[in-house]
Amino acid sequence: MANKLLSEMGLPKSIANIFAAxxxxxxxxxxxxTEFELMELLDVDLAVVTSAVAHISEFTCPPYQTALSLLEQRRQNENMAGHLPTCLKGLDNALCGGIPFGVVTxxxxxxxxxxxxxxxKLSLLASLPSSYGGLDGSVIxxxxxxxxxxxxxxxxGYNSFPEVFHTEGMAQEMAGRILVLRPASLSEFTDSLQKIKVSLFQHNVKLLIIDSMAALLSGEGVQGPQRQHSLGWHISFIKSVAEFSRIPVVITNQVRSQSRDETSHYSFQG
Incomplete structure (x- = not known):
């Protein structure tokens, strides 16, 4: 919640511009x-700071929920549960139907x-028309x-779904549904995640793939506790995207060799 952007909170334009500056x-x-540090930094009086902080707090704090509303939400999520079949019979059987919705795999x-x-292949399956067993949506x-x-x-596509891809214009249509982002740094990756929640409904997104996040962190030279903290924040955000949108989210990860012939991988709980 604390990482929400001020620009998306509907602050008065005058104070929003000061924050940005x-x-x-x-x-x-x-x-x-503190409020007094904000007064000094922003060069505004206490009333303005107090009002802005109250507005931001109200926007970022999660709303209270009753036990009844939580129960109804759980029932709704169970009704919306589903899977993206992989078309690999053994794997689909092991996964009880395919890649599950609403969690990180x-x-x-x-x-x-x-x-x-x-x-x-998962990207193609998500973008396939529903008449062919796909989700008929876009992919990030x-x-x-x-x-x-x-x-x-x-x-x-041509090898796995020839009946679809040999239809005139279908290959171009499906390729146009797959939105590729290539962040060059950890900060760009974080910015991409911040924008995804908005894009989910604008583009009818039915699948999110991250290939891969640990490699991006390695490129930043992030090590030790700092790596774990960064991974923890990003995975928490990605899990919230999966739960919020009820779409399958897939992350790839590599087994990496370390010094003294140790081997490790960075495991994310779905």
Whole structure:
């Protein structure tokens, strides 16, 4: 909640511009300062600061819920539960129908094992017309290692779903439903996540893929407790996206060698 953007909170334009000019971007930036520190930094009186902080607090604090509303929400989520079939019979049986909606599913394995190829096929399955067993929606594909290949995706389409892809214009239509983001840094990746919740309904998104996040953190040179803190925040946000939208979210991850021949991977709980 504290990482919500001030620009999305409906603050009066005059105070919103002052916050932006002082590089206060999120609710966390504001809450990390006292009211008197904000007065000095923003050069405004206490009444303005108090009003702005109250507005931000009201916007960021989760609303109270009754036990009855929580029960009704759970029933609704159970009714909306579903799976994205992978078209691999053994895997679909093991997963009770496919990639589940509303949770984060992690694909782990060494480099070159086929995780990206599997994600490309999942993207096609999500964008397939419902008459062919797909979700008939768009896909957000966050490609942090520049491994996404549109040519390979089309090849998979022609081989796996020839009856669809040989229909005139269908390959172009489905390819147009897959929105690829290529953040070059951790900050760009974070910005991409912030924008995703808005895009989910604008583009009828039915699948989110992140391929892969740990590689992006490795590129930043983030280590130790700082890595765990960053992973924790990002995964918490991604889980909230899955639960909020009730769509399948897939993250790939690699087994990485460390010093002294240790091996580890970064595990995310769905």
């Amino acid at each position: 002082r590089n206060l971007i999120t609710a966390k930036d504001v809450f990390s300062l 992690e694909l782990v394995g060494p480099a070159g094992i086929g995780k990206t190829q599997f994600c490309l 594909y966050i490609d942090t290692e520049s491994k996404f290949s549109s040519r390979r995706m089309i090849e998979i």
